[in-house]
Amino acid sequence: MTSHPTAAPTAAPEPPRPVADLIARSHRLGADPRNTNYAGGNTSAQGTATDPATGRDVELLWVKGSGGDLGTLTADGLAALRLDRLRALVDVYPGVEREDEMVAAFDHCLHGRGGAAPSIDTAMHGLVEAPHVDHLHPDSGIALACAADGEELTRRCFGDRVVWVPWRRPGFQLGLDIAAVRRDNPGAIGCVLGGHGITAWGDTSDACEANSLEIIRTAADFLTEHGRPDPFGEPLPGYGALPEAERRERAAALAPVVRGLASTDRPQLGHFDDAPAVLDFLARAEHPRLAALGTSCPDHFLRTKVRPLVLDRPADTPLPELLDRLRELHAAYREEYRAYYERHAGPDSPPMRGADPAVVLVPGVGMFSFGKDAQTARVAGEFYRNAVNVMRGAESVSRYAPIEESEKFRIEYWELEEAKLRRMPPPAALAGRVALVTGAGSGIGRAIAHRLSAEGAAVVVTDRDETAARTVAGELGGRDRAVAVPLDVTDEEQIAAAFRAAALAYGGVDLVVNNAGLSVSKPLAETTADDWDLQHRVMARGSFLISREAARVMTAQGIGGDLVYISSKNGVFAGPNNIAYGAAKADQAHQVRLLAAELGEQGIRVNGVNPDGVVRGSGIFAGGWGAKRAAVYGVPESELGAFYAQRTLLKREVLPEHVANAVFALTGGDLSHTTGLHVPVDAGVAAAFLR
Known part of the structure; x- marks a missing residue:
């Protein structure tokens, strides 16, 4: 049998030069909000590429596709169309009353798979006789476009260099209008579109960009030089900014x-x-x-x-x-x-x-x-x-x-x-919801934050360790997905500040997970009053304070909400050397029942999760609890997770992700009529069955 050498992986092909120039220009323009707004405007370039079906060169238009953003544009965000076919659409154009039909016609002009979906502005770029075109929405340009005498102001500002185009809804006819402006005004570098924005063109990518920036800056300078200083009128008494x-x-x-x-x-x-x-x-x-x-x-x-x-x-x-x-x-x-x-x-x-x-x-x-x-x-x-x-x-x-x-x-x-x-794809299960998770810097809390974020929630990641909270928020994708807030659940002022932060970041809060906790494992005789107070201050009192503030916010919102307590198997199971922790968890477990009864009329559901034996990734176990429990059971600490698994009915180790799954199950919508429930996540501990 003949062997063949394994082919080396090939690098992604370099984009054609017009495409590379177009993307670089788009990034520069999109990086400055004075030039255009997020996802606003579009840019294009024309050039030649080889048609794989014929081996011959073909003239193409590359234009930013529908829904893309100039500042983050990639080659995949461009639509690629055959220029000859696009311009041939002029001959079958049925008129302005039916111009929306032309968007579907763009699909018949695509080169190969065509890339991104062509936008409504494609005609503007393909019909204008210029190799490079920018259509942008700068504030200065729109100010002239939306002025009562915008046409006269445009003439005063630019002379013959920029031409006024009266308002027309974006579409094929607007592309024809701008093509005519370009043809009839060979000395013009662009136009102001009434009620809309600007369009510029150039023979090279650099020239097109320079023309766009000239229009934007000239308009801004004109407004500065000729504008009155108080366009919004006199100050209104009592309407000034509060400190x-x-x-x-x-x-x-x-x-x-x-x-x-x-x-x-x-x-x-x-x-x-x-x-x-x-x-x-x-x-x-x-x-x-x-x-x-x-x-x-x-x-x-x-x-x-x-x-x-x-x-x-x-x-x-x-x-x-x-x-x-x-x-x-x-x-x-x-x-x-x-x-x-x-x-x-x-x-x-x-x-x-x-x-x-x-x-x-x-x-x-x-x-x-x-x-x-x-x-x-x-x-x-x-x-x-x-x-x-x-x-x-x-x-x-x-x-x-x-x-x-x-x-x-x-x-x-x-x-x-x-x-x-x-x-657009259907929204995720928790889209439109804000979740606040305590103790989210590690272990179970971190896993919960990740799961809720993956299901569409905006997450407020709180933890005593601000660095850990920031790390988790960064893992979730930044401010549009998560914010980090330092929070000691025993401090009422910090709790109020955390909920204020949630309100300012996302408008409020809908889903609160009481997860923060710690544990001290000692026999009764060795458990000090300080041990007892610490356990109850963090878990019993802390959960109460968090839930009280959450209920205030949710009641103000008037759209319901979810409170979830991460309690424990130990809240219902009596184990040795565990008096302070077990009693605090039992307190949390009963808070679930009490608050479910009280808050139901506000549409606020209150449920609990009872984990057991969550060793891997657990901040509590890593902080000394694991070593103490291992000593109680006479096993090496490294084997504690396996020990817990073997004493369960399913013989499976419980991980933080399993607890996070239960939180989502309670809050993701399928259990919309469930409140006051405790869900065991312990792989089956018969002695902890709820009765």
């Missing part, structure tokens, strides 16, 4: 209530922003008028809704009065949003997606923004901050005049946007 500590304390108190209101139709995570630009906007006389006009750029109001909810009370209004007013305004907002939908919806319009606000503005405090997950909530806030910048620029030189409400509706309830939503 930072007071502001953030009030924000933390408001956040759960606001989040509960914003979650009336579906669960939402929140984000808080008290940037100076936001606070200054809300402190000025014109903010109610401008906020009512809503955002303008399509990328903005797709994420912020047609307009925000604005609290119309001074910053120092007593908190109960603010909360009452928020509830009134929320009810009115929902009625107004439904009326907006009914004014513009046609027989073929998608159903209304929900009537709750995506942005809530509180003068003196800041902005709360909401979304299906933490990133979406944060980005919604970033987009509204962009909108504030746009309003400031437009009002400084003219009057802010966004596109008509009917046009906004056409974008918000566009069938193409609806199709994009339908393509």
Whole structure:
């Protein structure tokens, strides 16, 4: 038999030069929020590549695909289309009334598998006779685009170098319009799109980027030189920013209530922003008028809704009065949003997606923004901050005049946007929920944090060891997935601070796991009062304090919640040399029953998990408990896990992940009607069966 040498693995092929240049340019443009917002805009390049079916060169367009982000764009995020076929679509274009059909036609222009799904802006890039095109949403450009006399301002700002294009919804016709601008104005480097953004082009990637930046910076300089200093009007008495500590304390108190209101139709995570630009906007006389006009750029109001909810009370209004007013305004907002939908919806319009606000503005405090997950909530806030910048620029030189409400509706309830939503995967089981886990820096707590995060929850990782908490939060993926908070569960001030941190990070908390614990293994005669007090202070008292604060937040939210106690087999099983630990765990076990009975009417479920023999990865066992229990049972500490496994009915070792699985089973939705339950995770200890 002939042997053949094993082929060496081949490296991934280098992307074509136009693609490499395009990605590098996109990263530079996307890294600066002055150029464009997250996932906003698109870039493209044209060039040749070999058609594998013919071996001949073919002209291609590479363009950022639907839903991608310039700052993090990769080659996989590009759509690749045949230029000849794309431009041939002009001959079969059925007109503006049927232009949405052209998106499906893009699929017939793809090169090979085509890469990412082509976006609605593909025509803009393929029909313009330029090798490189950028379409961006800079605040300075949109300020001119949304000014009442934007066309005249564009002429004054740029002369013939940049051309005004009146508002048109993104699509094939807009691509034809911009292609005509390019053809008819050979000296122009780009255009300002009314109510939308800018487009620039160039013969090289560097030239295109330079033209984009020239438009952005020239517009910004024009606004600075010609704009009045107080575009939002005079300060409103009582509407100025509260001092930072007071502001953030009030924000933390408001956040759960606001989040509960914003979650009336579906669960939402929140984000808080008290940037100076936001606070200054809300402190000025014109903010109610401008906020009512809503955002303008399509990328903005797709994420912020047609307009925000604005609290119309001074910053120092007593908190109960603010909360009452928020509830009134929320009810009115929902009625107004439904009326907006009914004014513009046609027989073929998608159903209304929900009537709750995506942005809530509180003068003196800041902005709360909401979304299906933490990133979406944060980005919604970033987009509204962009909108504030746009309003400031437009009002400084003219009057802010966004596109008509009917046009906004056409974008918000566009069938193409609806199709994009339908393509998204279903949400994870815990999407839209905030979990706070105590003792999450190691062992069982760390495993619980990982499992809840994997199931879609935003996780507040708390631990006495702040370094360990930060490590676990980093493992979970950063701030949009988890935050770390130092927490000693015996300290009431730290507990209150941890829940404030959860409110400011994500809007509140829905799922709290009482996991923090420690153990002292001693015979009765050797157990000191300090041993007893320590065990009860951390587990019995600590769980009580955590649950009390959690119940306050969950009640304020008004959307229910889950409390889970990591108790122990020892809460129901009497073992030797374990008086302090076992009694504290029995206390926790009964707290589950007591709180389930009390909090049920608030929609708060309270359940427990009773593990046993979780040795591997356990902080308690590593801290000396393992050695002491091993001595009690007369086995080497290294074999303690195997010893525990052999005394079970299943003969299996219990790991932290098994406890985490039980927490998820109790909170993931399938046991939605279960409360007051203790779930054993002990591989079967008959003496600990619940009776």
